[in-house]
Amino acid sequence: MTDIEVLRVFCGPDGSAGNALGVVRDGAAVPGDAERAALAARLGFSETVFLDDAARGTVDIRTPSVRLPFAGHPLVGLAWLLRSLGRPPRVLRPPAGEVEVRFEGDVTWVRGRAEWVSSRRTAQYASPAEVDALPAPPPGEGWLYAWAWRDEAAGVVRARGFPRRIEERGVSRSGGAGARTGGIVEDEATGAAAVLLTHQLGRPLDIRQGAGSQLLTRPYPDGTVEVGGRVRHEAR
DSSP: OOOOOOEEEEOOSOOOOOOOEEEEOOGGOOOOOHHHHHHHHHHHOOOEEEETTTTTEEEEEHHHSOSSSOHHHHHHHHHHHHTTOOOSSSBBBBBTOOEEEETTTTTEEEEEEEEGGGGGGEEOOOOOHHTOOOSOSSSSSSSEEEEEEEEETTTEEEEEEEEEEEEETTTEEOOOOOOOOTTTTSSSHHHHHHHHHHHHHSEEEEEEEEEEEEEEEEEOOOSSEEEEEEEEEOOO
16 A cells, blocks of 8 residues: 655645645655556646655656656655655755755745756736636647736736646647646646746746645746745645
């Protein structure tokens, strides 16, 4: 039997919303690629993270259909969980590279790079109302991060994320309207897309995504971007 922690990551200021995350603290309990893919698909969360080496912080990140080199909400959630267990990490190591971790009050931060973000496109809309009015998913192909300024001077953004992928013979490819990623039509809170958008705009952001999630970001001169948020424990 595999123990799985379920967290909500990038919760709103009141602790609501957030993106569900499955955490397998003992990655050795699910050693095979096929077994991990099947577990992630069965759980159905937008991402599930396997901790393979607690001492080094080595992790494996899965959607219900593909393996990811980097993703924000699994790393923020895992870092928060390890801290709650008395083992706060300084670094996590997904396939993309070393990810620095830090904690600031109730916000957990991880630091990545825009070039680690896989196949995502950002699109600016004229107003938050236009973003809110988009169907799920909007017509078109590929991973879409739709956003608009809620308060440009303050750096507050309204955003929604749509995977728009389907599977063909085990290989992920883009799909049109109505496509799914293991049943994920809209991603509630997307750390990787927030990193990409922050890199493009070159300024700190306060992103309000989905039904009520909040993502905070900060760019740095070396090209890295921090993404942070609040985490809540949901179940085991």
